[in-house]
Amino acid sequence: MAAIELDGVTKRFEDVTAVSDLSLTVEEGEVFGFLGPNGAGKSTTINLLLDFVRPTAGKVSVLGHDARAESVAVRERTGVLPEGFDVYDRLTGRAHVEFAIDSKEADADPDAVLERVGLADAADRQAGGYSKGMRQRLALAMALVGEPDLLILDEPSSGLDPAGAKEMREIVLEEAERGTTVFFSSHILEQVEAVCDRVGILRAGELVAVDSIDGLREASDADATLRVAVGEPVDDDVLDAVRALDGVRHVERDGDDAVRVGCDSDAKTRVVSEIEDHGVSVTDFTTEEASLEDLFLAYTEGDREEAVEADVESDEASDSTEASSADAEADDAAAEGEAATGEEVQR
Numbered sequence: 001m002a003a004i005e006l007d008g009v010t011k012r013f014e015d016v017t018a019v020s021d022l023s024l025t026v027e028e029g030e031v032f033g034f035l036g037p038n039g040a041g042k043s044t045t046i047n048l049l050l051d052f053v054r055p056t057a058g059k060v061s062v063l064g065h066d067a068r069a070e071s072v073a074v075r076e077r078t079g080v081l082p083e084g085f086d087v088y089d090r091l092t093g094r095a096h097v098e099f100a101i102d103s104k105e106a107d108a109d110p111d112a113v114l115e116r117v118g119l120a121d122a123a124d125r126q127a128g129g130y131s132k133g134m135r136q137r138l139a140l141a142m143a144l145v146g147e148p149d150l151l152i153l154d155e156p157s158s159g160l161d162p163a164g165a166k167e168m169r170e171i172v173l174e175e176a177e178r179g180t181t182v183f184f185s186s187h188i189l190e191q192v193e194a195v196c197d198r199v200g201i202l203r204a205g206e207l208v209a210v211d212s213i214d215g216l217r218e219a220s221d222a223d224a225t226l227r228v229a230v231g232e233p234v235d236d237d238v239l240d241a242v243r244a245l246d247g248v249r250h251v252e253r254d255g256d257d258a259v260r261v262g263c264d265s266d267a268k269t270r271v272v273s274e275i276e277d278h279g280v281s282v283t284d285f286t287t288e289e290a291s292l293e294d295l296f297l298a299y300t301e302g303d304r305e306e307a308v309e310a311d312v313e314s315d316e317a318s319d320s321t322e323a324s325s326a327d328a329e330a331d332d333a334a335a336e337g338e339a340a341t342g343e344e345v346q347r
């Protein structure tokens with residue numbers, strides 16, 4: 001049984017298509033990273049999994065349950081760290097975790113859960129006084145309660161300091177070890193690269209790639225960063241000329257004696273010739289493996305303007321009654337759950 005199955009799923013808000021004909025399967029036990037530029041539809045997809053929004057078309061199954069008809073069963077077995085988690089200002093950290101334990105009818109020690117996310121010392125403080133990163137850790141603690149079969153983390157590292165981001169990675173790996181499926185969205189690509197078995201890249205609501213990072217490297221043209229060692233410092237006009245070549249994504253100086261060029265493999269010779277044509281001697285060149293960032297840019301390039309336009313449209317739409325009814329729909333969907341679950345509180 002797949003942990004997550006989306007089949008031809010589309011979600012439209014007024015004239016914004018947030019998710020378009022999305023089909024994706026995440027197997028049990030996988031750690032799956034969900035990437036995409038701002039506004040690509042990641043949070044909408046997560047909300048579809050949890051029945052916080054309803055698809056315009058298509059079918060969503062989570063842990064073998066229909067996400068819509070059996071949302072209570074899904075939430076019972078799923079831990080969620082939602083985007084923009086709000087704490088109850090006057091409740092302590094421990095009270096939040098106790099609430100999650102009660103809602104999930106779990107048998108857990110709140111202090112042990114808080115210890116795990118590095119909040120043991122702050123357990124008795126009101127969460128209203130927590131920093132952003134501490135709130136994020138608290139959200140993770142609540143998601144971990146009850147040993148969920150599926151963890152859904154929307155931007156889990158946002159607000160975390162480097163130690164917090166490392167702890168988050170370790171927790172994800174521990175959970176994966178336990179057999180939990182982890183589905184998370186992130187803009188922090190090193191984080192994704194460090195923990196994910198596979199990634200999916202969403203662009204303007206459409207899934208443009210799903211693979212392991214090595215698989216993406218093989219399938220993409222963005223397989224190289226070229227480091228060209230030069231005999232003398234390179235002028236700006238040479239860099240501009242290289243930048244203007246076909247298949248070149250970015251160009252930067254690497255000290256006085258080298259230039260780094262992110263490019264398609266077939267552009268390498270053009271880059272070296274262009275530099276030499278400007279009278280600069282090339283003493284050596286080496287190719288480095290594409291980072292996930294290079295791959296991400298290769299798959300989503302040209303997306304920024306579309307994403308910004310879509311956001312402007314949706315800002316305009318948010319004043320209209322139909323956009324409010326989309327929100328109401330999400331609220332209805334959440335309210336339909338019989339028991340108050342931790343996830344509803346986290347919203």
Ligand SMILES: Nc1ncnc2c1ncn2[C@@H]1O[C@H](COP(=O)(O)OP(=O)(O)OP(=O)(O)O)[C@@H](O)[C@H]1O
Binds near residue numbers: 036314
């Ligand atoms: N309730 C809503 N009403 C109207 N438009 C919406 C609503 N929710 C999302 N959208 C629009 O759907 C598109 C996808 O948004 P979504 O929040 O899913 O993107 P995202 O990939 O999570 O972005 P980010 O990385 O910025 O969090 C955007 O254009 C957004 O404005």
